Amino acid sequence: MSALDVREVHKTRGAGSHAVVALRDVSLRVDPGEVVLLEGPSGSGKTTLLAVAAGLLTPERGQVCVAGQWLARLDAAERRRLRARCIGLVFQHAHLLPGLTAVENVALQAMLADLPVDEAMRRARELLERLDLTAVAERRPDSLSGGEEQRLAVARALIHRPAVVLADEPTASLDTAAGQQVAELLLRLGAAEGTAVLLATHDTRLAACATRRVHLLDGRIREGE
Amino acid sequence: MARASLRALVTAAVRTRRTRSAVAIAGIAASSLLVLVLAAALRSLSEGLEAYVNGAGGDLWVGPAGTDNFMRSGGFIPLEWEEGLKALPGVSRVDPVLRSFARVEAGSRHTTQLVLGWRGPDGLGGPAAIVAGHPLTQAGEVMLDRTAAFRLRVGVGDIVRAGEVSYRVAGLTRGTNLLAVQLLFADYGAVEDVLGTYGRTSFLVVRVDSGAAKEEVAARVRKRFPMACVVTRQAFLANNLYEATSGFRPLLVLVALLGLAVAGVFVALLTQGLVEDKRSDVAVLLAIGTPATTVIRGALHHLLGVMAAGYLAGVALARATGWILDDCLPTVALTFGIVDAVVVGVVFLAAGVVAALLPILRLQSVDPLEAFRP
Numbered sequence: 001m002s003a004l005d006v007r008e009v010h011k012t013r014g015a016g017s018h019a020v021v022a023l024r025d026v027s028l029r030v031d032p033g034e035v036v037l038l039e040g041p042s043g044s045g046k047t048t049l050l051a052v053a054a055g056l057l058t059p060e061r062g063q064v065c066v067a068g069q070w071l072a073r074l075d076a077a078e079r080r081r082l083r084a085r086c087i088g089l090v091f092q093h094a095h096l097l098p099g100l101t102a103v104e105n106v107a108l109q110a111m112l113a114d115l116p117v118d119e120a121m122r123r124a125r126e127l128l129e130r131l132d133l134t135a136v137a138e139r140r141p142d143s144l145s146g147g148e149e150q151r152l153a154v155a156r157a158l159i160h161r162p163a164v165v166l167a168d169e170p171t172a173s174l175d176t177a178a179g180q181q182v183a184e185l186l187l188r189l190g191a192a193e194g195t196a197v198l199l200a201t202h203d204t205r206l207a208a209c210a211t212r213r214v215h216l217l218d219g220r221i222r223e224g225e
Numbered sequence: 226m227a228r229a230s231l232r233a234l235v236t237a238a239v240r241t242r243r244t245r246s247a248v249a250i251a252g253i254a255a256s257s258l259l260v261l262v263l264a265a266a267l268r269s270l271s272e273g274l275e276a277y278v279n280g281a282g283g284d285l286w287v288g289p290a291g292t293d294n295f296m297r298s299g300g301f302i303p304l305e306w307e308e309g310l311k312a313l314p315g316v317s318r319v320d321p322v323l324r325s326f327a328r329v330e331a332g333s334r335h336t337t338q339l340v341l342g343w344r345g346p347d348g349l350g351g352p353a354a355i356v357a358g359h360p361l362t363q364a365g366e367v368m369l370d371r372t373a374a375f376r377l378r379v380g381v382g383d384i385v386r387a388g389e390v391s392y393r394v395a396g397l398t399r400g401t402n403l404l405a406v407q408l409l410f411a412d413y414g415a416v417e418d419v420l421g422t423y424g425r426t427s428f429l430v431v432r433v434d435s436g437a438a439k440e441e442v443a444a445r446v447r448k449r450f451p452m453a454c455v456v457t458r459q460a461f462l463a464n465n466l467y468e469a470t471s472g473f474r475p476l477l478v479l480v481a482l483l484g485l486a487v488a489g490v491f492v493a494l495l496t497q498g499l500v501e502d503k504r505s506d507v508a509v510l511l512a513i514g515t516p517a518t519t520v521i522r523g524a525l526h527h528l529l530g531v532m533a534a535g536y537l538a539g540v541a542l543a544r545a546t547g548w549i550l551d552d553c554l555p556t557v558a559l560t561f562g563i564v565d566a567v568v569v570g571v572v573f574l575a576a577g578v579v580a581a582l583l584p585i586l587r588l589q590s591v592d593p594l595e596a597f598r599p
Contacts, residue, residue, distance in 0.1 A: 047597050056512065056593050077516075084514025091596055095509045097238040104234055111231040112514045156513070168597050 001068055003163040003196030004030040004053055009062030011048055011219075022048035023059065024219040030164060030196040035187050037207060038200040040216035046200035049216065050166045053198065054087055055079035067163035084112040088157030088195070090167035090186065094149035096141040096156075102148075103128060103137040106155045113160035120159075127155045131185065147178030154186045164196040171203050183209060235515060235523035239503050241495065249495040250535040253573070256488035257539020258546070260481045260569050265547065265561040266404065267477055271466055272560060276400025277408060278462040280353020283320075283430035284439050286461045287446060288454045294461065295324050295339070296403075296468035301425035306450060310429055313445050315437030321426035322350035323416045327387045329369075329409065331377040338373060338409035340387070342416025349430040352410050357381050358396030364415045366395035370407035375554070388419060403469055485576050492532060493580035500584045504591055512593035524585055532577045536570050 011023040022045040030036045038046050051057040053064055055071045064071045067086040071079060083089075088109070096105045103124045110120035128137050131151050141149055150170060157165050167186060171179030183199075187209045190197040199206070207213060215222040240246070286293075287310065289300035310319045323342035328335055343350040346360035356371055358381035367385065369377070374397050379385055383394050392411070401408035417423060433442045439457050446455045456464065470477075500507075503524075510520055547559035 051594055051597060054512070080514050080516060083512070087514075089513055089596070091509070091512075095505065095596055097506050097509065099237045099240045099506075100234060104237070108231070108234050108238070109513055111234065117229060117231070 002029045002065070003032045003034075003067060004028070004198060005063075005065040006049070006053060007063045007065075009049075009052055009059040009064065011045075011052055011057060011059045013048060022219050023052065025062070026216075026219070026221045027062075028198075028214060028221060030198050032163070032196050033191055033194045034212065035190065035197040035199065035210045037210035037213045038198055038216060039202070039204075039213060040200075041202075044216045045219040046216055047168055048219075050168050050198065050200055053164070054089060054166055055083055084109075085114065085160065086163045088160070088162040088165040090150075090153050090157045090165065090170045092169040092172050094141070094146070094153040096144075096149055096152055098141050101138050101140060102133065102144065102152050105141065105152055106159050109156045110159045115160065123159055124155070127159055128152075130189075131155055145178075146174055147181060150174055150178070150182045151185060154182060154189070157186075158189050158193065158195065161193050162195060164198065165190055167197065167199040167201075169201055169203075170199070171201065171206070176205075179203065180205065232519060232523060232526070235510065235519050236526045238506055238510060239520060239523045240527050241498060241502055245495065245498055245502070246531055249491050249531050250538060252491035253488050253532060253535025253577075254538035254542060256484045256491070257536050257569065257573060258542045260484040260573075261539060261543035261561055261565065262546065262559060263477050263481050263484075264565045264569060265543065265559040267470065267474075268562065268565060269402065269560050270404050270469055273400050273402050273404075274462060274465050274469065276353045278458060278465065280400070281351065281430060282349045282432060284433040284458055285431040285443050285446065286456050286458070287429040287431060287450070288427065288456075290452050290454050292454050293456045294464040294468045295322075295341075295428065296465050298324065298427060301422055301427060302429065302453060304424050304426045306453070307426075307429055309449060310431055310446065313442065313449060315434050315442040315445065316431055317434045318349060318432040320344050320349035320430050321413060322428045322430055323413060323420065323422060324427040325416065325420055326406075327409070327419075329373070329377065330386045331379045331383065334377050336373055336376045337406060338369075338387075339403070339406045340409045340411055340416060342411050342413040344413050345410065348413070349432060350428070352398040352401055352408070354399045355396045356399045358394065361395050361410070361412055364412045365392055366412070367392040368396045368398050368410040369394055370401040370409070371397045371399055372402040373407040373409065390415075390419065405469075485572060488535075488573055489576040489580040491535075492528065492577040493584065495528065495531060495581075497584045500587050500591075505595060507588055507591045508593050508595035511591065512596040517589050521585055521588055524588060525581070528577070528581050528585070529574075532574060536573050540566055540570075 006026060006028040008025045008027050009023050010025055012019050013022045014020050040046050052059050066082060069082055106127060107120040107124035110123055128134050136144055136148055171183050183206045288298060289302050292298040292300060304321055307319050307321060310316055325340050327338055327340045329338045345351050352368060379394055381394055384391050385394060433439050443455050443457060507520055550559055
């Protein structure tokens with residue numbers, strides 16, 4: 001069973017004269033442990049595909065299956081629960097919550113996935129240790145570097161051992177070294193957990209880390225080498 | 226120290242910046258202080274009247290026709306009615322009270338006092354509580370309310386003048402401050418001499434036998450003296466309270482409502498700021514699977530905390546202001562009870578929740594997609 005199965009999805013963004021077809025009958029499968037690089041220029045539909053895969057956008061046509069569950073058969077609350085338990089999200093900006101400490105930011109996702117508070121905190125501290133972030137565990141995001149923030153964002157996306165991680169240009173706001181570190185971390189930890197990773201990026205240097213590359217152009221998909 | 230639950234984390238995540246919260250807390254505290262001080266001022270007036278009327282020992286007040294209070298009374302009744310009243314069944318005791326306004330001076334200071342002449346120290350119509358000095362022992366003595374004494378900068382043993390006559394301050398009373406005016410107690414004969422109202426008096430205060438029904442005795446008095454105005458103690462108190470407050474009660478209510486409105490605006494601004502400030506954080510929370518209801522509860526929890534902190538700070542400030550004024554500037558007794566505090570708190574809470582409702586509900590309209598591309 002694939003972790004993510006997108007079948008002939010068609011999605012239009014905007015309305016009226018501003019309507020743009022973002023995805024044209026896109027199909028894509030990502031298996032457990034697989035790392036798929038989603039490449040394409042700005043406006044090609046990468047973010048729309050990630051949002052559809054996360055159940056945040058509903059396509060006009062086509063089907064999306066995450067961890068064996070067809071999104072079209074789920075109501076809003078069930079999709080929200082699926083997102084909390086089976087999907088990890090990494091955004092272009094780290095988007096850590098400034099009111100929480102580093103470890104709380106990570107543990108929050110585990111609690112949303114119904115882990116008990118103690119277990120969530122224990123797992124978050126363990127993960128921070130693996131990421132060499134123990135020293136910043138009790139610090140707030142505003143006192144962290146961009147690289148540290150994005151590594152924490154990766155930890156948040158993986159702590160609940162999701163079936164699939166959807167990452168939207170996670171290295172775009174980082175310098176080369178920090179970006180490389182974050183990408184390697186995401187791919188290494190994802191692979192170790194058997195998590196499928198769909199990573200949208202402009203960064204061609206990440207190609208070496210991927211098991212497969214997919215190119216998206218004008219809402220159409222093209223498999224690469 | 227880690228927070229103990231998902232709700233606590235979400236509440237912390239949607240908390241507004243400390244400076245913004247501090248400003249809101251200060252605003253709500255100031256509004257609470259304003260309303261509580263106004264309530265306390267009104268309460269001190271009613272407590273002053275209650276203390277005097279209940280402590281005066283009379284069950285019925287008999288005055289000239291149309292005179293049902295001593296705040297704005299005029300005219301006199303014959304003093305000889307005293308014997309007629311005593312002869313009525315159910316009447317235990319009768320004492321006259323003469324009332325008049327007088328300018329009281331001490332050095333270069335002066336104040337207007339509501340003078341009550343009574344047959345002290347055991348006669349009906351005297352003060353309930355003496356906080357310093359002693360009851361009257363001779364005609365040349367008076368008892369001042371402690372607020373009046375403060376205004377005149379006099380104490381026990383000092384001399385004050387009323388008209389051309391000098392009096393020694395024998396004691397200071399409490400519960401006799403009616404805000405605009407205080408009660409001054411003097412010997413009945415001395416007041417009678419000054420006013421020249423021999424054979425006449427302002428009121429006859431009647432104590433009813435312990436077993437007798439007050440209304441029945443009042444009916445007998447009315448029948449015996451049809452030209453008199455006869456009111457029970459409760460009615461006398463209510464009439465005085467009405468007379469004392471009718472002038473500024475509408476203003477008091479208006480200012481209290483404005484205080485509430487200000488607090489409501491602060492809360493509304495806070496919630497509006499929360500929605501705008503925290504929009505991207507709320508989008509992230511929703512995107513990663515946080516239930517919208519949990520986010521809204523977290524926001525409400527935070528706002529209720531801010532409101533409670535502001536309100537409690539206001540109560541503490543009002544209490545502290547009352548204590549400080551009582552010690553340093555006892556012109557207004559800022560006394561408010563638990564009921565006042567609870568009522569103001571509930572009204573503030575309701576106003577805050579109503580003001581916050583729309584901005585809080587707007588949190589539901591935040592699109593989690595904003596987390597991807599703000």
